[in-house]
Amino acid sequence: MPEGNDAVRFECQKCGACCRRQQLLITLNGRDIVRIARALGLESDNMLKIVDFMILPQGATRPEGLLGTPSAETERGPAVLALKKMRGGDCAFLENSLCLIHAARPSVCRSFPFVFRRDSEGTYWGLSAQKEICPGLDHGPEVEERQLSSLAAAVLDDMDAYAEFVNEWNEGEPSPTAQKLIAAILMDSRFRD
Template identity: 35%
Template structure:
């Protein structure tokens, strides 16, 4: 996976350093990531989607597994057999049927958040199929962008840092 640094956020002060040359815009009705990626689905994601009335057997691919070293992390979201898209992508509108309940990996894409002590570095995956990378109408990964799009994720990491310090 090729990636590049785009920002660092201090989890105590919320100060952000970012690369002003990089811009991003998720393009409506694109759905390319829903076809191209294998998406890990965490236990929390499964529970949230099941609360919508789906059975895990409908959307979890128990044959595809994600590991870090020898540690099991999660299973993958199922793909449709007729076009290899995520089972939740509407084939006509190219919109996610569970958008507000989608897995964390979907929400974060194309960004990767990596905690380094009291700071979190944010990288972007340089996937050639994503038309939103360096899009002319995109916006830089500033403090405002991070807190608007990923404020709850940053807050969760921040709580862990505070707890680790106590």
């Protein structure tokens, strides 16, 4: 991940390219799932229909974009949760280049093309490995450090809450299933705004 203090210009062109990219996984954390469920008025059974459970093979090297994404145990193995895509790679919530769940869109959609990480030394931002598809880069005004800091804090706080939940889930749930996982996420007070 490029880390930075370099100036970057960005203004979203609302082209929807990031919503159509097959290789871009729209990963979900606990707060994403709760926000979408609320926005659509869905219970856990119906949420299961819009979530993909990406099972990572044991011992496989994780793609760089998934390094900070926790895997939750399911009946098929540890899974990264993501929004379902249509055949061809379009997000299931994209219609006429518009997002049908814009106000409740997941963290990765809010932050693209930026990515963030935090360690004991501080918080770092970089650009997505898929940045070349984004015509918003090099357009508009320079992004201010405080804008990135505020976005990073929101994204990383959501991820921290999910990582804490997943640790407890993986250690404490004796018979994990995808269905129970979604139900537990929807019940967890950490994920309520």
